[in-house]
Amino acid sequence: MSERLVVIGGDAAGMSAASQARRLKGPDELEIVAFERGHFSSYSACGIPYWVGGDVPVRDKLIARSPEEHRARDIDLRTRTEVVEIDVAGQRVRARDLESGAETWTGFDKLVIATGARPLRPPLPGIDAPGVHGVQTLDDGEALLASLDRAKGRRAVVVGAGYIGVEMAEALLGHGFEVTVLNRGEQPMATLDPDMGRLVHEAMDGLGITTVGSSPVRKVLTGGDGRVRAVATDSGEYPADVVVLGTGVVPETGLARAAGLPLGAYGGLLTDLAMRVRGHENIWAGGDCVEVLDLVSGRERHIALGTHANKHGQVIGANVGGGYATFPGVVGTAVSKVCDLEIARTGLREKDAREVGLRYVTVTIESTSRAGYYPGAALMTVKMLAERRTGRLLGVQIVGREGAAKRVDIAAVALTAGMTVEQMTALDLGYAPPFSPVWDPVLVAARKAVTAVRAAG
Structure with a gap:
């Protein structure tokens, strides 16, 4: 006898979970029913500003997989259908057809909540x-x-x-x-x-x-x-x-709250490393409706990003489908741009470090994206935070022109590995004049941070 997986939310986390579970189990073993209140599924919300601005020529370029494509893979995706109640004890959800107003109950053996976030x-x-x-x-x-x-x-x-x-x-x-x-x-x-x-x-x-x-x-x-x-x-x-x-946005967790599921300080669902809702063996949650562990501060945070949502979905789908996967946490990496200005950050700000009781030093440097003599070299500013006594990297922020933003990935890897700023100075990064000065700007900041840590004692 097959089990039934019900998924609430048809975007990144929900449909990644459904798709991964389907790869691991066929329809004879696992029936999958997904509810989505909108018209679309599996699309890039992060790309909407670039579609509105004309960089992305048509809307459908943002859609990774349409409802029809999901249905062709034996996932019963019901669009324009909103789940309005979760009955945890009865293992069922009540859904409303937004066109007709009709309501029906659907039972589940396993449930995935991927309701996303709502704009403030x-x-x-x-x-x-x-x-x-x-x-x-x-x-x-x-x-x-x-x-x-x-x-x-x-x-x-x-x-x-x-x-x-x-x-x-x-x-x-x-x-x-x-x-x-x-x-x-x-x-x-x-x-x-x-x-x-x-x-x-x-x-x-x-x-x-x-x-x-x-x-x-x-x-x-x-x-x-x-x-x-x-x-x-x-x-x-x-x-x-x-x-x-x-x-900004806040977690869309009204359904979860009404169902008595555990929420954190930011209003997001709380899960374990397997993305299972704490205290509930057969319920998982992922995407913008959950809180995640910040690996630098050790506290739960709410970060609404498609990168995390897709990873959550993969982890959930693996576990629902009989495999095993975990999501260890994040370091808070994000990039953006406005015209030719690039903006990036990872780890903690000064405010964050103070709130968790960390003593720190900060340094700020200016450098260029390429060797100074190479055509097109653009200025960038890098700010770095390090823990005072240990020299552990705590955070990096970068503002500059072309070639600035993605340099934050160096710091994101260093944060995940728990590196000190002194260890960072020895990183073997790629170099050629069209791509970087001899000392990459992030490493210039790390060298200055080492000096600041030593001076602080």
């Missing part, structure tokens, strides 16, 4: 007015593109200056809009320390993007037709024909 939509007057857009799904991207086409003017306001905010600022700039970014904090990119965020601020201003710090939004103002016309902050009103919200 602050409860402000006018926030739901036509012309105000979140950017989380392909449906959101289509709605935004339609709004850009019918906008009467060419003024856009982006609320929030995190990854989505700066990426959408670039996309709107590419559409010919005059772009203003309103940020609650003093500097953009709160995932960086303020001194590195200031470099991003200066670069965005140089690109023609007006970035206003310390300006929490109080109200969205509308015109006579009900559409957005401006955004009001404590410092004034900013005219807008289109508003894009880039205020």
Whole structure:
């Protein structure tokens, strides 16, 4: 007799889990039913800003595997169907067809929760007015593109200056809009320390993007037709024909909370190394709805990234399918760009290190992406944190032009290996003048960090 796997969520984590489980077990051993409330499956939400901006020419380039392709692999994927209740004791879920409104119960032997994250939509007057857009799904991207086409003017306001905010600022700039970014904090990119965020601020201003710090939004103002016309902050009103919200996301765990499943400090589901929900033998969770272990701080964090979601899905699918896999944790690596400015970070910021009680030193260096004499060499700034007594690497942030962002991967590997900054200075990295100075910028920072650690005693 076959078992039934039910998957809630048809994007990265959910469908990676379903696909991996199907590779390990055929339909005669494992029936797989997946529910997705949207129209699409297995798509790159991270690519939406680049589709909106025109770098990706058509929407379907972002879709890795369509619902029809999943069904052809014996996965019963039901789109436009939302799970509205999980009955843990009864091992069943209640799902609603969003077209007809009909509801049905489906039993499970094993359950995967991959409900993702939802955009923060602050409860402000006018926030739901036509012309105000979140950017989380392909449906959101289509709605935004339609709004850009019918906008009467060419003024856009982006609320929030995190990854989505700066990426959408670039996309709107590419559409010919005059772009203003309103940020609650003093500097953009709160995932960086303020001194590195200031470099991003200066670069965005140089690109023609007006970035206003310390300006929490109080109200969205509308015109006579009900559409957005401006955004009001404590410092004034900013005219807008289109508003894009880039205020971050939180785990979509309302179902899990109602079902009594364990949640962490950030509202994400808590799992063990096998991605099994703690205390529940037959329930797994992955993707943006879970919290993961930060290998540097030793604490749980919520990080919404497609890279993690796909890995979670692979681990879950292996375990559901009778194999064995674990997800050990993350070091918090992320990269982004706005026009030709590249932004990267991994590990801890100064704020993070203080919160967990670590004593540290910091160093900041400027270098170039190639040998200084080689054409196209671009400046970059590297900031490095190291533990005071041990010299253990704690974090790296990089802001620069071409060739800057992916250098953070050197630091990500060093963090995962628990290396000291002194050990990093001996890394055998590739060198040729078109690719790097003799001393790679990350290693220049490591050498300076060694000196700072020794001076600190």
